[in-house]
Amino acid sequence: MRLICEAKLRLANTPYAIEHAIKDLTIHCQSVSQSNGQYELAFEGATAAIRAHEGGLLIRVEAEEIVISHGTKMLIASQISSYAINMPMNVLWVDASEEPFATILSRERLETFENKQDNSTKRYRC
Numbered sequence: 001m002r003l004i005c006e007a008k009l010r011l012a013n014t015p016y017a018i019e020h021a022i023k024d025l026t027i028h029c030q031s032v033s034q035s036n037g038q039y040e041l042a043f044e045g046a047t048a049a050i051r052a053h054e055g056g057l058l059i060r061v062e063a064e065e066i067v068i069s070h071g072t073k074m075l076i077a078s079q080i081s082s083y084a085i086n087m088p089m090n091v092l093w094v095d096a097s098e099e100p101f102a103t104i105l106s107r108e109r110l111e112t113f114e115n116k117q118d119n120s121t122k123r124y125r126c
Contacts, residue, residue, distance in 0.1 A: 002062060003069045005126035006096040006104035007077075010056040012085035018050060018057060021079040028075060046072040049100060058101050061093075069126075093126035 046063035063069035
């Protein structure tokens with residue numbers, strides 16, 4: 001089963017945080033590429049995409065195993081938090097669709113997810 005998770009973070013210094021976090025993440029990656037402002041990172045067992053978006057950044061992680069998915073998300077978030085100003089303490093990861101960043105950019109979907117999370121003990125994969 002492929003796990004696809006996305007997160008949206010608001011940061012006061014997005015370009016600086018991304019640039020420096022990517023430099024730190026390269027030692028953990030098999031490859032890193034950049035195209036049109038989006039970084040693509042290939043880890044062993046997972047891939048990630050990171051890009052700036054409206055005063056913050058979008059992150060997408062895809063993995064086959066839940067442990068690898070969680071580890072990749074924690075690694076990326078911790079590297080970004082090392083350089084970020086005003087990064088939230090907790091990152092909300094949502095189950096995502098095949099289309100990159102479509103789920104996280106859909107405000108209705110995100111608000112519905114946040115309301116369900118507040119009112120339920122249901123566990124989500126992400």
